[in-house]
Every structure is written in structure tokens, then in C-alpha cells.
Amino acid sequence: MSTTHTPVAPAPAAPEHLSTPVQAPVRWRGPLTSVALGVFSLVAFGLATPGSYETTFTLATRGDLFQIAPVTVPSRVSAVLLSLVVLAAAAVQVQRARARRRVPVWTHVVVGAAVFLALLVWVMAGREAAMPFTLLLTNALVLAVPLVLGALAGLLCERSGIINIAIEGQLLAGAFLAVVVASTTGNPYAGLLAAPFAGALVGLGLGLFAIRYRVDQIIVGVVLNVLVIGLTNYLFSTVLTNNPQQLNSPPRLPNLPVPLLADIPVLGPVLFDHPLTVYLMYVGVAVLQIMVFRSRWGLRMRAAGEHPKAADTVGINVNRTRLRSTVLGSAVAGLGGAALVSAGLAFTKELTSGKGYIALAAMILGRWSPTGALAASLFFGLADALRRVLNNTGSPIPSELLAMLPYLATIFAVAGLVGRVRPPAAEGVPYPK
């Protein structure tokens, strides 16, 4: 460049800038994971299975109107075919990624479903026992209910700006109160009604310390969890153990099959033959999906969680909004606790065994939306159900190892495999007033 500066002297090479655009590096992580899954499935589930093996799936459950005969498929061929489906979906992903376009969501669903089916085929290959497919899905749904409710609780709090680590404690408190109330009254619905209050009480503590005293919300949450564990352990080993007949033998929440719908083969028993908690979960997800995103209440709640000052300047009381959401969310978690013991389980120490944290993961994996929370919880529920089935039927590898996989997958997913997750901008940040 010359040292005499003419007024129009442009920087050297500046005009070239349209001709050689610098492109972003291709995002290979997602597609390559799918390819790896496909290859793994092909080799481990397909080719490694002896060709003579067969896998049987039972679709019917007792009391079905139409009895469907068990389906038997050749293991190797089925697993290979399913693996090829995975690889085809992966190929679509690779092609989209190379073009630097968005990878469609359905390809992830196809990859997940096909790998899962291939896994089922392989696990039962060449065994006498059949894979109870319908039962597996039914159990998955039931096991997912506390997780869904916990995740809904988490998103209600976090959308308003309060981080709720105390879901675990809220589930536990809800379960405890549900058991005690249902046992003393002999009415399982009384327990169901009481449980949200226990959750709400824990939520009130969270709200009080997080909002009023601006204590770090994660620390308050963890401390509340420990507190509830300690309290329920104490009450269990003193009061409940002294009088288990009266206090710790809750009746089972009865199944309420939906007329007609419950008679549909496979779908009916999976979706429409459940206790009230499952239907409450359906309603909760649907109502919250609409209310969070389309109602005045939801708009104000999200404003408090995204930009509290903006909410304040239009006359919204941020801290009151946050406290209400926190208490409401925690009550939903309490209901989740009741769902956990709806099968008439007696209370035991630390009954929740980390389900609150898994609900938290489901909330993040579901990107802070009710339907997302449902999908993620079903994924975890399915893993849990599979572990239980394999515990009974036996499996080629320890079922505990299989049960770990979804959580491993969650860590990768949350770390950005399925795109960036974006929490509410002001979550965990107190709003001093």
C-alpha cells in the first residue's frame, strides 16, 4: 500500500471478499455419531448373531380383546436390516451436514428407534423367552410419569428464573406425604391430593431463600434435597417403622381404562389403561405447552426469566411471579412423588434414588419445553423399563450397564450433539428490588 493517502484508498484486498467466502467447518459430530451407531449396530447386533437364531416379541397382554399371536423374526436378518435403516438415516445426516444445512429431527428419531429395535432383537436372539414388547412400552410410560412431572416442575421454575435443583427433595417429600395420607385414610386419591402440598412446601423454602435472601439457588436446592432426605429418613425409621400397618401400607391407585380406546391392540394398553397419575401427566403436558407459550401467565413468567428488568418496567412484579412459579412447579414435583408410589409401594429410605436429577436432565434435554420434557422422560423411562425386563429374562450383558447408556447419551446430547440448548437468560440471577 502506498504511503500517500488518497481519500478513496481502500484497504488492500478488501474488494475480494465476495469471491472467496470463508466457510464454517462442517459439523461432523452429530452425523458421525449416527454412522458409528449404525456400524456398531450392524456388527454387534447383526453380523455377530448366529444366522440360525430367532427372536420372539409378544405384543398381547392379558385381557386384550383381540389376542395377537407372538411375532417371531430371524435375529440376524432383522438386526442387519434395522442397522441399514440407521445407516440410511445417517447418510441423510452426512449429506445435510456437508451442505451445511440443518440436520432434520426425524433422522435422529429414526436412528434412535432403529438402534433400539436392533438392540431388542439382539438381546433376545436365540432365547426361549420372548420380549414382552407391549409390556415394555407400558412400563416405560409408567416409569416416565414421575420424570415428566419432575421435568415440568423444573421448567416452571427455570422459565421464571429460579433454578430448581430441589426436584429430588420435592419428589421425595411428595412420595412420603402421599404414602402416609393414603395409608391413614385408606384412600389413594387422598394421598394424591396431599402430595403437591409437600412439594410446594419445599418450593416455598427454595423461593424464600432464592428470592428474598438471594442465596445461590443451586446451593439452596442441594441443601433442601439433603434436608428432605434427612427428615424423611428420620420419620421413616421412627414413626413409620413403629406403625407400618397404619402409616406405611398405602392402597394401590386403581387403573382407569379409557372406554373403547383401551381396547385398541398394543396402543390401548400402552396409553389408555393406567391410573389417574398418567392421565394427569397427559393433561399437564398439554395444558402447560399451551399456557407457557401462549397465555398471559406464561408470557409474564418467561419475561421474568429472560429479562426481569424489562418485566419490571411494564409493571410486572418479578419476584412475586417467580415465587408463584416456583411454588406451583414444586407442587407439580410433589405430584410426581405421588406418581412414584402410585402402585401402592411402601415408603423406603431415599425412595427417589436420583430421579429428581434425571428429571432435571430431561428438562434440559427437552429444552425447557413441556413436550420436550415428555419426549426426554419417555427415553429415560424406556431405558429403565428395558433394564427391568432384562433383569427378569436375563441378557447377554449386565442390565445395569445397559441402563447406564441413556445417561451417557444425555451428557453428549446436552453437550451439544443435538444443537445448542439455550436456557432462560436470567435463570439463577436474583432480581434485587
Added chain:
Amino acid sequence: MRLELRGITKRFGPLVANDGIDLTFEPGEIHALLGENGAGKSTLMNVLYGLYQPDAGQVVVDGAPRVFAGPGDAMSAGIGMVHQHFMLVPVFTVAENVVLGHEPTRRGGLIDLGEARRKVREISDRFGFHVDPDARVEDLPVGVQQRVEIIKALSRDAEVLILDEPTAVLTPQETDELIGIMRQLKDAGTSIVFITHKLREVRAVADRISVIRRGKVVGTADPSASEVELASLMVGRSVSLAVDKAPATPGDPTFQVRNLTVLDATAAPVVDDVSFDVHRGEILAIAGVQGNGQTELTETILGLRAPTAGTLTLDGTELGGRTVSEVLRAGVGFVPEDRSTDGLVSSFSIAENLVLDLYDTEPYARRGSMSPTTVAQNAERRVAEFDIRVTSTTDPVSTLSGGNQQKVVLAREMSRPLRLLVASQPTRGLDVGSIEFVHKRIVAERDNGTPVVIVSTELDEVLALADRIAVMYRGAVIGVVEGGGAADRDVLGLMMAGIPLEQARAQAAEHRTALATLDAEIEAEPAPADPVAATDPQDAATTHEEDQA
């Protein structure tokens, strides 16, 4: 609506932010509140808007005293406010933001989005705003976001509209459009309170000017008052607004940037194929609206970001991909755009902050242990040299005023022999006296033969300092023009909006903005009659010191 403030006093601890302020805002009038940063303008408006409660005094609406417990009360009284930092939820749509807090609802508390959109369109059409009600706010340029704020206030039937530093984030053309909007609103009967520290805009648009200094109303002025008069009123002493500098004598181009591209996390280019040279002994100013890649460019020079493509060479060595300490050791002085978060460790002492980049080198440290005596001696020297007003160099740097904090940063960065000085927003938030000082030091560094890169979103500062001006838009350098008297405010403004140089020249010739017209008038005016204003800056500094004492 006639709005009065009577004897408003607001204290924060020992600090009196507002001290018995009396002001009246007449209907259909644009009333400018002029004052330096920290003079108490925003505090006053937050009191008026119900965000703060005054310690004394009252707000009187149409003759009746009112108490605003919160912004809701102020809004229902017909007061609307456009905050300096927009109060918009980025992930919401325009319509959602506009109706937030007074949502039209259908059955079951669901928001009537149709009604919300209609409301936005109605106001948008009335004033020609061209705002799409379904656009997400975070996707909109700041100028449009500001219009959303105005729509938000008007949709609540605001009769008094407070605009808090509304031009801070706008291009000159957007500023011109805003001035047009303000006049339109005024004609429609809305009173406007226009808060600013920019003299030129005040003269272009205000009907009445009240000047606030240290929490008090120190005077009112007519828009016909000269800039020097207004500045003196604002600062409380005579000031020289121009920067004294000799024409540059550029040497070799020792700092060269070639085809530099930086991608952000979403793989979008934030610095897009940027090339420029900086010569020894010249100031290259990088102009542009905030958020057009300037931050990323300076961070890449410093080594905080890695370039995706392209090179940065200083004295023939490549800087790209080096660590920050290597870049600093190569002789780069860096003044970050936000001194409180990136320039200083606020809880550290002034003396410690003065050696933040050298603490581990001789003579401040020997064999891994620091030498407090040398650090203290260094601090005394720098404080004297840069005229930093301190009680003690062992006080935390957070106890200093913004201007003195910035002097600490400059003193640190300039105490090493420099091969390149990069200063981002070197005078943001400083008072006029400190601005003078900082500008003088930067020019002195240039005259030492250091290549200097200044990043500034303030066009006045760019015009005052630059020998050459590069304009950045969406990460690319859209053009480079000669600085000094040759630069045209309108041309630069259009370039800041992404219009290439030649086209910008043509357009600027056709349409002059209000501010550029003022520029022309000022040039046509005879030299200021006020003799104090013409005295050399040394005298002005003396006055300042007396003022402090």
C-alpha cells in the same frame, strides 16, 4: 399533559444523585436534559418513572401531586420511557414485547395475538416505522428495536415520552430518522424528554434545554446557544472541544491485517475478510455501529480469539494464534472497551492494577516473588504522569471515578515501549475533562511513532482523532476514508449502515441529515466570541484543578 418535578432529591448512601431538582415539561414540547455521564439524569428519570422513590420532592401531573410506587403507576399516568438499554425480551416477538404487561386476552387467559399484531401495525403505520409484529426482537437491528420500544410506550397511551440516551446505539442516519420521529410525535401532541450528553443532537431537536451537573439543574438554555456555551454549562468550566493535533507524518506500515476472518460459535462470520494497514505515526479509527465486529476484531488482535483465516503481522511477525501474553510482549498496548470488566480487577489496588500485565517480570518480580516497593514506586510515577486523582495508590481501583479508572488502564498500557496501541471506546462514559486528557495522550503516542488503532462508535470522537477512518459493517470493512476535515459525517453514517463509499457519497450529496447541516453551520459561523473557550488547554486544566479543590 403538563408534568412537573418539584424539589426531587434522591440519595444513594452518601451520594446525592439528585439535589432539589425543579423541572417542568410542557405538552407538545421536546425538552432536552443535558448532562455528563453520572450527572444524575437517568436517576431523575427513574424517579419520574417510578423505578426509584425520591427521598424528597414530588411529581406533579396536571397540577395534582402523584406518587408512583412502580413503573405501572407511571405508565397509567401517561408516562412512557425508552431506556438506554432496551427493556425488550430478546426471544419474544415484537407483538409479545409490545403487549407484555397489558396483554389483550381471549378465553382462558390466552393472548389475543391478532389484537396484539393489530396494535403494533396501527402505531407502526401511523408513524411509518415499518416494524413486523412477528419478528423476533433479537433478530432486529438496534434502530428497529428502539422503534419497538417507542411503539411499546405509545401503545400504553403515553403522553410524555422519556428517551434516555436514545442515540447512543444508532447510526447517524438512524439518529436522523429518530429526530424525524420525535418531531412527528411532538406534532401529535406528545411531550418528549430527551436525555443526552451529545450537544449537537440537543441543538438539532430540542425546544428547551435544561442542563444538569452533579445532581442539580445548573441552567437552562435555548437551542440557539453555541456548543461551547452548552459544554461549559454542562462541565462547569470552559472546555476545548477540538483535539489539538498536527497532521500525521506516517511512516512504515508496521501493522498489517490481511483477509482476517473470524467465525463465531454458530459459524457466522463476525469478522469478514478484513484487511488494512496501520502506519507508524498514524491513527486509524475503526468506526461503525456497536456490534459490527469491532469487538471481535480487537479481541483477535489481542489473541483472545483465534482467527479462522487470514493473518495479523506486527513488525513482520505473525500475531494470529499466539497467546495474549505473547502478543503483549510483542509490544501491543490494549485498552479494552469495557474497563470495569476487562481492563481492571476492581478489588485490586491501583498500584496492582498498574502492573497487571508486568507483575511477573523484572523489576516487579524476582524469582517468583513480587517486589511491593517497586510496584509502589511505579504506581507513584504513573499517577503523577497521568494525573490520576487518587487518595492512596493502595486503595482499590473501584474507588476511582470512571475517568480516573480509564487513566489507570492507559497508564498501564502506555508504560511499556509500544509497537502498536489498540484502544476500544477509549472515552466511553468519561467526562469532558477526561476525554480531553485521553485524546491528548493518544495523539502523543501517535507522535512517538506508534501505529494506533482506535475503535469508537462515537462519530464525533472518530472525526476528532482519526488520520484515516475504516468503517466496519457486519464484520467487513466497507471502506476506508481520509480523516480530519476531509471526512463527511453523512458519508460515514451511510457507510455505517452498510452502503459502499461511492454510493454513500452520492446519497449524502442528495440528502443532508440534521446533524450534518449543523456541522456546516458551525463551520460557517465566525470563531467563538467567548475568549475563555479559545484559551489553550493548559489553562483549562488549571481551572479544573481549582474546581476540584
